[in-house]
Amino acid sequence: MKRILEESVVEFLGFSLTGRCPTPELAGFSADEWEHCLTWMDYSGLALYFLRAIQRHTDWIPGFVLERLLNRHGANLERTAYMERQFVFVNRAFEDAGVRYAAVKGLTLVPEFCPEASLRHQSDLDYLVNGPSLHLACQVLEDIGYVLHKEAQHEVILILPFNGGLGRIDEQYNAKTPHSVELHLTIGELRHLAWEEPQFLENAVKRVFQGSAFCGLRDDDTFVLQSIHAFYHILDGWIKLSWLYEIGYFLEKRATDSDLWQRISGRLSGEPLLREAVAVVVSLASQFFRARIPVTVNRWVEEIRPTVRMWIENYSRPWVLGHNLVDDYAWFPTSKLVLFLYQQYVPDRGTWRSVLSRRLLALKGIDQAMRRITRHSSAQQWQTSRVSAREFWKIPYHLGANLRYLWELPRWCLLARNSTRTSRNSIPPGSPHFEQK
Numbered sequence: 470m471k472r473i474l475e476e477s478v479v480e481f482l483g484f485s486l487t488g489r490c491p492t493p494e495l496a497g498f499s500a501d502e503w504e505h506c507l508t509w510m511d512y513s514g515l516a517l518y519f520l521r522a523i524q525r526h527t528d529w530i531p532g533f534v535l536e537r538l539l540n541r542h543g544a545n546l547e548r549t550a551y552m553e554r555q556f557v558f559v560n561r562a563f564e565d566a567g568v569r570y571a572a573v574k575g576l577t578l579v580p581e582f583c584p585e586a587s588l589r590h591q592s593d594l595d596y597l598v599n600g601p602s603l604h605l606a607c608q609v610l611e612d613i614g615y616v617l618h619k620e621a622q623h624e625v626i627l628i629l630p631f632n633g634g635l636g637r638i639d640e641q642y643n644a645k646t647p648h649s650v651e652l653h654l655t656i657g658e659l660r661h662l663a664w665e666e667p668q669f670l671e672n673a674v675k676r677v678f679q680g681s682a683f684c685g686l687r688d689d690d691t692f693v694l695q696s697i698h699a700f701y702h703i704l705d706g707w708i709k710l711s712w713l714y715e716i717g718y719f720l721e722k723r724a725t726d727s728d729l730w731q732r733i734s735g736r737l738s739g740e741p742l743l744r745e746a747v748a749v750v751v752s753l754a755s756q757f758f759r760a761r762i763p764v765t766v767n768r769w770v771e772e773i774r775p776t777v778r779m780w781i782e783n784y785s786r787p788w789v790l791g792h793n794l795v796d797d798y799a800w801f802p803t804s805k806l807v808l809f810l811y812q813q814y815v816p817d818r819g820t821w822r823s824v825l826s827r828r829l830l831a832l833k834g835i836d837q838a839m840r841r842i843t844r845h846s847s848a849q850q851w852q853t854s855r856v857s858a859r860e861f862w863k864i865p866y867h868l869g870a871n872l873r874y875l876w877e878l879p880r881w882c883l884l885a886r887n888s889t890r891t892s893r894n895s896i897p898p899g900s901p902h903f904e905q906k
Contacts, residue, residue: 474498474506475790478515482522482714483759484721495529503534511641512794514711517542517588544642545587551644552576552591553679558613559594559650560683566609569602571673571684573653573694581688581722582695582715589711590641593626593649597656597670606652615650625652656694657701661824663816664743667736669694689732692719696747703750704811706804706828707793713753717760720751730765742814744769745777749810752781757789775888780810783884784877801873802866805829808874809881829874831867 477494498506510516520538527535556576563570574595579586598606607617607625615627628649640646655666669690676685686694695716702708723729737744748769754760762770773781784806791803808828815821 717754
């Protein structure tokens with residue numbers, strides 16, 4: 470199902486269109502459509518970027534939309550100030566304890582990827598750490614009041630104690646809404662992909678934030694990390710459009726910095742598939758937000774394999790803009806159309822069959838949903854009932870997404886076969902390419 474207003478918002482945010490009158494992109498939509506779009510902008514991370522872009526043309530949006538966006542921005546100003554204080558506090562604690570770390574994402578993206586920190590919703594603080602420092606970093610955080618929330622093979626998440634419950638999505642901007650500190654050993658956990666993730670921590674440098682020193686990444690490594698982070702989330706079935714917008718902002722800002730792009734090219738020279746993954750993210754940032762592609766990166770885009778290019782051209786838009794949130798209650802979500810892309814980065818058929826069965830059956834997610842529903846079935850509180858209802862809807866959501874995937878499968882196979890046949894004898898030298906065994 471086409472979501473016209475959401476597409477219009479994305480179109481209006483295009484960098485080549487900045488400053489022009491929003492006619493006809495945003496005209497003629499109903500209050501209900503704007504109501505839904507506000508929630509969508511919160512989930513996609515675009516709400517405050519949209520407010521910044523529309524500030525000279527506020528007559529083109531309903532008054533209640535402008536009012537709510539301004540309220541969100543006011544709340545986020547307070548949250549940003551609070552998160553900045555926490556960022557400095559945690560950085561100093563790590564420095565004093567001798568933790569080997571690099572702060573990534575979040576506030577470190579200002580101003581290269583985001584012009585103002587208050588335009589970006591800050592839900593957590595992210596750090597890369599090495600194995601020997603992981604336990605020490607956890608101990609430091611616990612000593613300053615954080616408690617363990619989740620422990621996985623490649624990451625540990627700690628949160629500050631909070632007595633309230635999570636409310637509406639727009640309450641994410643409130644300074645009192647809980648935040649976490651995430652400690653990562655790697656950027657992603659899709660370990661069967663056919664490349665080696667760069668060792669960002671080895672190249673960490675000293676940076677300064679509000680007069681306080683901390684360990685972070687250089688601009689070239691930050692771009693590579695953000696692109697890989699976005700790509701991992703794409704393959705995992707979901708992405709915040711604001712991440713593509715921020716990458717597009719960086720592309721626009723540094724498009725002519727040839728030294729930067731040569732350093733990035735050298736960073737990726739030994740991993741052609743990883744370079745292609747970055748090119749995919751750049752292509753999506755350009756497609757959705759009309760960001761300029763630097764000359765060096767454009768060569769990578771031109772070398773994208775035909776089947777990958779076919780997915781970008783035919784499926785990226787319905788996948789990104791489709792009804793892919795459980796709360797949308799769509800019959801046939803487009804979320805699993807990304808599996809056509811995922812398959813291009815798994816090096817053998819046996820591994821792919823295992824990945825596909827887990828993603829289609831979604832046994833872990835459905836089992837978790839059923840256990841949460843059972844656990845909360847007798848609860849009387851409104852919030853608990855709301856959580857249980859949302860967990861229940863995950864089951865038909867996955868079933869509908871599976872049907873959508875299976876419906877599209879014959880068309881995809883035909884497109885992929887034709888694209889492979891056309892280009893079989895014209896693969897550019899050095900292009901990332903492998904045959905599935």
